[in-house]
Amino acid sequence: MHELSIASSIIETVTREIQEKKLDAVQAVGLRIGELSGILPDALEFGFDALKSDTPLAQAELVIEIVPVTAVCSECKHEFKVEEFVFICPQCQSSAVETYSGQELEIAWLETESPHRKIDETEI
DSSP states (O other), X not given: OHHHXXXXXXXXXXXXXXXXXXXOOEEEEEEEEETTSOOOHHHHHHHHHHHOTTSTTTTOEEEEEEEOXXXXXXXXXXXXXXXXXXXXXXXXXXXXXXXXXXXXXXXXXEEESSTTOEEXXXXX
């Protein structure tokens, strides 16, 4: 279950940000997880909830956004969303496609107790 290790890394990273930026208590941690990342969101949430007690994230909620797989065709340059993991261009039927999203795992934002303060990925 590598999700437990990932949850631990998320907690460590966010805790470091809290200390460095002197943030108030974090209410929510926003993640972007690609469909091709191999990460099971439910298992990650379970691991996060199991590990967050006795940390500055004890009250934090994990908010997960699933990033769809998108690709571009090398032949006709058509950009498209990959449906049902079929990596064939819907426009020209070429299998020469390159994915450009769907493998992400990133902390996208933090929400703190400060009145509606949201820290986005450019600040992390």
